[in-house]
Amino acid sequence: MSSAHLLAAVRILAYDGAHNPHAEHLSVGADWAVFLVGAGMILAGAFGVILLRNPVHCALFLVITLFGVALEFINETADFLAAIQIIVYAGAIVILFLFVIMFLGVDRKERIAAEPFKGQRPLAFALGLAVLILILVLTGGITWTTGAHSLSGALLGGPGPNSGHEGDVGLLGQTIYTRFLLPFEMTAALLVIAIVAAVVLARSRHRVAGELSVDEQAAVAQGRPLPGAPEPPAASGGRPTAGSGRRADTEVHR
Amino acid sequence: MKVPADWYLILALILFVLGGVGLLIRRNVLVMFMCVELMLNAANLTFVTFARTLNDLGGQAAVFFVLVVAAAEVVVGLGIIVAIFRRRAEATADDVHILKG
Numbered sequence: 254m255s256s257a258h259l260l261a262a263v264r265i266l267a268y269d270g271a272h273n274p275h276a277e278h279l280s281v282g283a284d285w286a287v288f289l290v291g292a293g294m295i296l297a298g299a300f301g302v303i304l305l306r307n308p309v310h311c312a313l314f315l316v317i318t319l320f321g322v323a324l325e326f327i328n329e330t331a332d333f334l335a336a337i338q339i340i341v342y343a344g345a346i347v348i349l350f351l352f353v354i355m356f357l358g359v360d361r362k363e364r365i366a367a368e369p370f371k372g373q374r375p376l377a378f379a380l381g382l383a384v385l386i387l388i389l390v391l392t393g394g395i396t397w398t399t400g401a402h403s404l405s406g407a408l409l410g411g412p413g414p415n416s417g418h419e420g421d422v423g424l425l426g427q428t429i430y431t432r433f434l435l436p437f438e439m440t441a442a443l444l445v446i447a448i449v450a451a452v453v454l455a456r457s458r459h460r461v462a463g464e465l466s467v468d469e470q471a472a473v474a475q476g477r478p479l480p481g482a483p484e485p486p487a488a489s490g491g492r493p494t495a496g497s498g499r500r501a502d503t504e505v506h507r
Numbered sequence: 508m509k510v511p512a513d514w515y516l517i518l519a520l521i522l523f524v525l526g527g528v529g530l531l532i533r534r535n536v537l538v539m540f541m542c543v544e545l546m547l548n549a550a551n552l553t554f555v556t557f558a559r560t561l562n563d564l565g566g567q568a569a570v571f572f573v574l575v576v577a578a579a580e581v582v583v584g585l586g587i588i589v590a591i592f593r594r595r596a597e598a599t600a601d602d603v604h605i606l607k608g
Contacts, residue, residue, distance in 0.1 A: 288510045292518050299522055299545055303529030308537050315541050318522075322548045325515060329559045334570050338551075341574050346544065346581050353585045354537060357592045377531035381524045388520055397513050398560040405565035408558055428564045429571060440575040447579035454586035 287328045294321030312350045319343050330408075333422040405432055515556040523549035536588055536600050540581065547577050 294317050301314025319342040326335035406428050429437050465473065472479050526545030533539050551570045558566025 284510050288514065292514075295518065295522055296525075299525040299529075302538065302541050302545060303525060303533065308535055311538050311541055315544060318545060318548065322552060325518070325552060326555055328510065329515070329555050331555045331558070331567055331570070334551075334555065334567055334574075337571070337574060341578060342544070342548075346578060349581060349585060350537060350541065353589060357589065374532050377528050380531065381528035384527065385520065385524045389517075392516075397516050398557060400561060403562045403564075405563055405568070408562050408564045408567065424564060425567055425571070428568050433568050433572075436572055440572055440579075443579050444575065447582045451582045451586040454583070454590045 284328060287324055291321045291324035291328065294318065294324065308354050309351065312347055312354065315350070316343050316347050319347070333425055509559075512556050512560040516553060519549040519552040519556070522546075522552065534600055536591075539600060540584055540588075544577065544581075547573060 298314045298316070298318030298321060302311045302318065305311050305314065319338060323335040323338045326332070326338060406424065408424070462470070469479050523546050526542045526549060529542035529545065530539050533542065551573055554566045554570045554573070556566075558564065558570075
């Protein structure tokens with residue numbers, strides 16, 4: 254079945270469009286061609302991510318996989334999701350990965366042969382193969398897709414009010430802002446929380462100049478200890494000099 | 508005639524397993540994060556496939572939310588990685604066993 258499909262796809266693709274009077278046959282070939290190209294990109298990128306030793310190369314192969322997934326999205330009439338897949342993943346997340354790799358300077362090669370646990374690598378491959386075979390056995394021979402149709406709104410139109418709006422962004426927007434309004438608001442809250450958490454996690458323990466109050470800035474300028482700070486220990490007997498005591502951990506960075 | 512849904516589901520299964528294997532065999536924390544992204548993308552692919560097969564908008568809405576949650580997860584995860592790297596200049600997961608009792 255599949256090889257026959259493949260052969261048909263190749264034969265139809267080899268035709269010039271002007272010579273082919275059967276437009277739907279051409280679309281069959283185009284569907285399969287897009288699927289195969291996307292699948293190739295996905296698998297090549299995934300193998301690159303898990304096998305290459307340099308983290309920068311892994312991030313670049315991740316981009317290939319994400320583009321392949323976007324291709325499959327387009328093939329399944331999810332055009333808007335394909336667009337935000339590329340914008341959010343390839344445009345933001347992978348760039349964030351690359352930023353962190355460069356920022357931390359960990360773009361050196363990993364010793365991929367080093368195994369902290371004996372037999373971890375063959376065990377991982379065996380486990381992956383077992384999961385693959387298990388899911389194939391569990392789902393093989395029956396229909397893959399069962400269940401009620403169009404529970405939360407029809408996607409591809411049909412006789413309902415959505416007819417003629419195949420894969421429309423407007424439909425998705427209406428659904429998100431009506432039926433999925435609460436999850437939408439929760440993801441908004443999640444994003445705010447994540448941003449605050451990232452700032453708290455990544456900020457330096459020293460306060461920068463902009464974080465000092467007016468009194469503290471005046472104190473720093475005059476060389477006094479900061480107001481509200483505990484008195485520096487007088488064990489040495491001398492006066493606290495600039496840069497000692499509390500001021501050491503509120504060092505002003507510019 | 509479109510490509511049958513089975514093919515997309517098998518592709519998503521292979522992608523998910525590859526991500527899981529990568530998560531198990533890699534020691535670099537950043538690359539492990541990328542493998543988690545692979546698994547999330549496999550789940551997104553199944554969501555979109557079922558949305559098309561069942562003619563249901565819920566699948567595409569779910570992909571939308573998964574994208575947002577993945578972005579938040581990456582932001583917090585990379586923040587944690589940066590915080591860990593401040594303390595120790597090691598890139599592997601095995602070096603971060605301070606929490607071990």
